Amino acid sequence: MKKxxxxxxxxxxxxxxxxxxxIRIPSISSxxxxxxxxxxxxxxxxxxxxxxxxxxxxxxxxxxxxxxxxEKIIDPALPTLLxxxxxxxxxxxxxxxxxxxxxxxxxxxxxxxxxxxxxxxGQSFMQIKAFESLVKSNExxxxxxxxxxxxxxxxxPSLSQWCIENKDMLKADVILVSDTGMIAQDIPSIxxxxxxxxxxxxxxxxxxxxLHSGIFGGAVANPAMVLSKMIASLTDENNRITIPGFYDDVxxxxxxxxxxxxxxxxxLENYKKALDIQDIxxxxxxxxIERTGIRPALDVNGIWGGYTGEGAKTVLPSVxxxxxxxxxxxxxxxxxxxxxxKKHLESAAPDYVKVEVTPxxxxxxxxxxxxxxxxxxxxxxxxxxxxxxxxPTRSGGSIPIIAEFERVLETKSILMGFGLESDxxxxxxxxxxxxxxxxxxxTIIHFYHYFAEExx
Amino acid sequence: MKKxxxxxxxxxxxxxxxxxxxIRIPSISSxxxxxxxxxxxxxxxxxxxxxxxxxxxxxxxxxxxxxxxxEKIIDPALPTLLxxxxxxxxxxxxxxxxxxxxxxxxxxxxxxxxxxxxxxxGQSFMQIKAFESLVKSNExxxxxxxxxxxxxxxxxPSLSQWCIENKDMLKADVILVSDTGMIAQDIPSIxxxxxxxxxxxxxxxxxxxxLHSGIFGGAVANPAMVLSKMIASLTDENNRITIPGFYDDVxxxxxxxxxxxxxxxxxLENYKKALDIQDIxxxxxxxxIERTGIRPALDVNGIWGGYTGEGAKTVLPSVxxxxxxxxxxxxxxxxxxxxxxKKHLESAAPDYVKVEVTPxxxxxxxxxxxxxxxxxxxxxxxxxxxxxxxxPTRSGGSIPIIAEFERVLETKSILMGFGLESDxxxxxxxxxxxxxxxxxxxTIIHFYHYFAEExx
Numbered sequence: 001m002k003k004x005x006x007x008x009x010x011x012x013x014x015x016x017x018x019x020x021x022x023i024r025i026p027s028i029s030s031x032x033x034x035x036x037x038x039x040x041x042x043x044x045x046x047x048x049x050x051x052x053x054x055x056x057x058x059x060x061x062x063x064x065x066x067x068x069x070x071e072k073i074i075d076p077a078l079p080t081l082l083x084x085x086x087x088x089x090x091x092x093x094x095x096x097x098x099x100x101x102x103x104x105x106x107x108x109x110x111x112x113x114x115x116x117x118x119x120x121x122g123q124s125f126m127q128i129k130a131f132e133s134l135v136k137s138n139e140x141x142x143x144x145x146x147x148x149x150x151x152x153x154x155x156x157p158s159l160s161q162w163c164i165e166n167k168d169m170l171k172a173d174v175i176l177v178s179d180t181g182m183i184a185q186d187i188p189s190i191x192x193x194x195x196x197x198x199x200x201x202x203x204x205x206x207x208x209x210x211l212h213s214g215i216f217g218g219a220v221a222n223p224a225m226v227l228s229k230m231i232a233s234l235t236d237e238n239n240r241i242t243i244p245g246f247y248d249d250v251x252x253x254x255x256x257x258x259x260x261x262x263x264x265x266x267x268l269e270n271y272k273k274a275l276d277i278q279d280i281x282x283x284x285x286x287x288x289i290e291r292t293g294i295r296p297a298l299d300v301n302g303i304w305g306g307y308t309g310e311g312a313k314t315v316l317p318s319v320x321x322x323x324x325x326x327x328x329x330x331x332x333x334x335x336x337x338x339x340x341x342k343k344h345l346e347s348a349a350p351d352y353v354k355v356e357v358t359p360x361x362x363x364x365x366x367x368x369x370x371x372x373x374x375x376x377x378x379x380x381x382x383x384x385x386x387x388x389x390x391x392p393t394r395s396g397g398s399i400p401i402i403a404e405f406e407r408v409l410e411t412k413s414i415l416m417g418f419g420l421e422s423d424x425x426x427x428x429x430x431x432x433x434x435x436x437x438x439x440x441x442x443t444i445i446h447f448y449h450y451f452a453e454e455x456x
Numbered sequence: 457m458k459k460x461x462x463x464x465x466x467x468x469x470x471x472x473x474x475x476x477x478x479i480r481i482p483s484i485s486s487x488x489x490x491x492x493x494x495x496x497x498x499x500x501x502x503x504x505x506x507x508x509x510x511x512x513x514x515x516x517x518x519x520x521x522x523x524x525x526x527e528k529i530i531d532p533a534l535p536t537l538l539x540x541x542x543x544x545x546x547x548x549x550x551x552x553x554x555x556x557x558x559x560x561x562x563x564x565x566x567x568x569x570x571x572x573x574x575x576x577x578g579q580s581f582m583q584i585k586a587f588e589s590l591v592k593s594n595e596x597x598x599x600x601x602x603x604x605x606x607x608x609x610x611x612x613p614s615l616s617q618w619c620i621e622n623k624d625m626l627k628a629d630v631i632l633v634s635d636t637g638m639i640a641q642d643i644p645s646i647x648x649x650x651x652x653x654x655x656x657x658x659x660x661x662x663x664x665x666x667l668h669s670g671i672f673g674g675a676v677a678n679p680a681m682v683l684s685k686m687i688a689s690l691t692d693e694n695n696r697i698t699i700p701g702f703y704d705d706v707x708x709x710x711x712x713x714x715x716x717x718x719x720x721x722x723x724l725e726n727y728k729k730a731l732d733i734q735d736i737x738x739x740x741x742x743x744x745i746e747r748t749g750i751r752p753a754l755d756v757n758g759i760w761g762g763y764t765g766e767g768a769k770t771v772l773p774s775v776x777x778x779x780x781x782x783x784x785x786x787x788x789x790x791x792x793x794x795x796x797x798k799k800h801l802e803s804a805a806p807d808y809v810k811v812e813v814t815p816x817x818x819x820x821x822x823x824x825x826x827x828x829x830x831x832x833x834x835x836x837x838x839x840x841x842x843x844x845x846x847x848p849t850r851s852g853g854s855i856p857i858i859a860e861f862e863r864v865l866e867t868k869s870i871l872m873g874f875g876l877e878s879d880x881x882x883x884x885x886x887x888x889x890x891x892x893x894x895x896x897x898x899t900i901i902h903f904y905h906y907f908a909e910e911x912x
Contacts, residue, residue: 030765030766030767030768030769031765031766031767032766090769091763091765091769093763093765094666097665153769154767154768155768181671195670197670197770199768199770206733207731207732207733208731208732208733209553209731209880209883209884209885210550210882210883210884211731211882211883212853212881212882212883213753213755213757213781213783214651214653214748214783214851214852214853214854215637215748215851215852215853215877216731216748216852217748217753217754217755217781217783217852218738218739218747218748218751218752218753218755218783218852219736219737219738219744219747219748219753219852220731220733220736220737220738221733221735221736221737222755222756224687224756224758224759224778225687225688225691225755225756227684227759228683228684228685228687228688228756228759229684229687229688231680231681231684231685231688232681232684232685232687232688232689233688235681239674275663275664275665275667275672275676276663276664277662277663277664277676277677277808277809278807278808279677279806279807279808280675280676280677280808281675281676281677281806281808282674282675282676283674288675291674291675292670292671292672292673292674292675295674296674297669297673297674297675298673299669299673299674299678299681299772300678300680300681300684300761300762300773301669301762301763301768301769301770301771301772301773302680302761302762302763302764302765302769302771302773303680303683303684303759303760303761303762303764303776304759304760304761304764305756305758305759305760306756306757306758306759306779307547307549307757307758307779308758308759308760308777308779309486309487309547309549309758310486310487310488311486311487311610311816312486312610312611312655312757312779312781312816312817313486313546313547313609313757313758313779313882314653314655314757314781314854314882315757315758315882315883316755316757317756317757317758320759321764322680323762323763323764323768323769325669325673325768325770327669327670327673327674350735350737351734351735352733352734352735352736352737353733360767360768361768395670395671396670396671396672396673396674396675397668397670397671398670398770421671424665425668426666426667426668426769426770426771427665427666427667427668427771428665428666429665
């Protein structure tokens with residue numbers, strides 16, 4: 001592994017420049033006018049992988065954006081890693097809050113600022129560059145396959161079917177993913193649990209046109225107010241979700257496991273300070289780590305209706321909308337939950353409005369066992385590069401496709417993510433510290449070594 | 457009056473063309489980039505008035521958009537009418553719902569379709585053209601002053617001060633206003649009461665940036681949800697407003713007067729059908745006419761926060777906003793009400809968010825006596841042109857400046873409005889039937905005649 005680390009140290013600047021080239025392509029999957037960028041991004045990635053030393057690389061069609069597939073098979077008898085990542089990114093609005101243009105990477109305070117700097121171009125490039133270091137130094141100890149998709153941020157709608165169609169090609173011992181975070185730069189951690197997701201859009205329609213609020217106000221139901229009442233009624237005074245049946249499949253965590261979790265370092269004052277809030281607020285009876293790790297949650301991701309411009313317009317809006325998502329814990333079925341909220345809101349709709357609930361996307365939760373070889377190898381790798389054993393954690397975020405991999409490919413995943421909470425992924429001024437980018441590459445190089453050993 | 461009616465009949469087409477010229481200027485007062493249009497509109501109006509036959513016309517500066525003032529004094533000993541109107545219009549969004557461009561007037565089904573066709577370019581032009589018909593036929597029986605402002609749709613913030621500064625110039629026996637509606641084309645009515653208005657913007661701030669809803673969802677308060685709960689709590693299950701003190705100054709109408717009001721023609725099935733709603737919804741214990749005429753109301757005019765674009769973005773928004781307005785009945789003080797809602801929402805704000813309430817604009821309610829000469833003259837005029845006596849009604853809408861005129865100029869107003877509910881003012885596809893435009897001019901010509909008689 002020594003030569004690989006040397007190669008890595010000699011090529012750090014080039015690695016960064018290659019990442020920057022990828023960041024400059026605004027590959028936003030949720031906005032349809034960025035389609036050409038998705039294709040440009042896929043081609044760029046294919047060339048990156050060829051440069052890194054794969055035997056072959058392909059931009060493969062799917063029902064949606066293409067999947068970039070590549071592989072290097074050194075010996076069919078050796079173990080095989082399947083690296084997963086995604087080349088699509090989130091939208092950038094509100095654009096005026098960015099301190100530098102989102103698709104023009106800039107280094108400030110030893111951090112890369114750009115959309116995708118962490119999620120997931122930065123983290124995918126750690127994988128590619130660790131692989132390159134091993135190949136170019138003739139130290140690659142296992143076979144490697146890459147599957148990098150372009151629809152993760154919209155819920156990977158096409159990848160599941162694509163995996164079914166290419167199941168043989170994707171055969172591997174474990175799936176290696178860098179798309180999660182760690183507790184802090186000096187507290188390495190490995191995500192072993194992910195929450196599921198159910199995401200719906202709610203449309204409340206009142207009168208057939210925007211009305212003058214003076215002439216009709218008080219006599220005709222206001223859709224924005226009806227929607228507000230609906231949202232208000234979705235959680236109770238203890239911040240528990242009131243949708244009938246919502247908690248039916250939630251597995252309560254044992255007192256022992258909760259005691260284990262409580263040992264993870266967490267400073268409430270720093271947490272509040274970083275977010276500039278006076279107080280936190282969540283489900284009664286649970287800690288912040290539990291609220292985001294082992295408990296489901298409901299959030300309004302967007303709400304809009306009526307006049308939202310400058311000044312005062314006295315309108316009684318015809319329509320109001322909300323995007324509502326629920327984070328689910330493993331064992332909760334996301335499709336069942338989407339149907340529960342749809343039924344709950346549509347059947348409770350009063351006569352004076354029409355309510356439509358459209359499921360947008362979702363995914364199952366996931367739990368990763370601590371005794372599999374890949375976890376043990378990862379634990380050794382972090383211990384070697386960080387000087388301390390990583391903490392297994394459960395993340396509040398969702399990577400719906402990880403649960404799908406288990407179902408479709410029958411393969412477990414190991415989540416070696418190096419993001420920080422302060423990376424502001426999905427937000428303005430997304431960033432990724434150079435420390436994490438480079439430490440990630442180093443740790444992944446070590447992982448290959450220990451993984452080969454564990455699999456012997 | 458005979459020659460005036462002849463002149464009117466001979467010039468109907470020209471009157472319409474002159475109105476169209478005014479409509480084509482997009483004089484939207486609430487959008488600051490339309491400033492040049494406001495000035496262009498004021499100049500156009502000045503020239504219109506000069507053409508109509510005033511002695512002098514001026515575009516006079518105010519603290520905001522200019523006021524167009526004009527006068528024709530035939531004999532200082534005669535009574536004087538002060539005609540009020542406004543040349544500004546509402547924004548046009550949602551623009552994609554318009555069937556023809558909002559500033560390109562089009563006649564369809566005997567109606568003028570355009571922003572401002574009714575409110576208030578169409579109605580102001582009825583006044584100008586009635587005046588022109590009388591002057592050109594040498595039948596003008598009284599002195600006339602015109603005051604046409606450019607800020608009515610944003611709450612007339614400058615006109616009150618402008619009136620104070622020009623009080624002597626504006627001296628008149630009554631103020632004549634065409635900016636309201638009538639019950640139906642075959643049921644003439646005169647508005648004798650207007651609701652007041654308190655309009656505020658609410659801003660709820662949570663974390664200092666948009667957060668990833670997976671990582672933070674469940675642990676950090678969601679401003680869009682807090683705002684929804686606030687809005688939900690502003691009205692109770694009987695649709696009564698819950699702001700402490702809100703109803704303190706509301707004068708309950710007598711049983712007799714309510715019985716009088718109940719005689720006004722109202723067809724609930726047609727009302728619902730026209731709005732395409734299954735049911736109405738309003739304060740318990742009151743009829744639809746009462747809910748919009750004699751009772752206050754609260755409406756959300758706009759709400760927004762988080763991701764409102766295409767697809768699904770898993771964001772926990774940093775900020776959420778709502779525009780909330782309350783329609784007030786005479787005797788409720790709008791400034792007091794704005795302070796009540798501000799105090800109520802700000803003081804009830806939980807620790808985990810910041811709440812700011814900014815009053816945007818407001819105005820007092822107004823009641824007009826039925827025994828003043830102008831009302832009697834108007835009653836005779838409608839009876840002459842429509843063949844039946846007009847019904848005195850209370851409008852749910854607000855013209856805050858009417859109450860201000862009474863306070864500042866110590867002059868009552870007579871509201872001769874010819875709009876219909878189906879005119880869709882403030883909405884896409886605003887329109888004004890040609891019948892109403894022409895019948896309005898004819899009725900105003902008659903009003904001059906009867907007003908001179910009543911004042912003798």
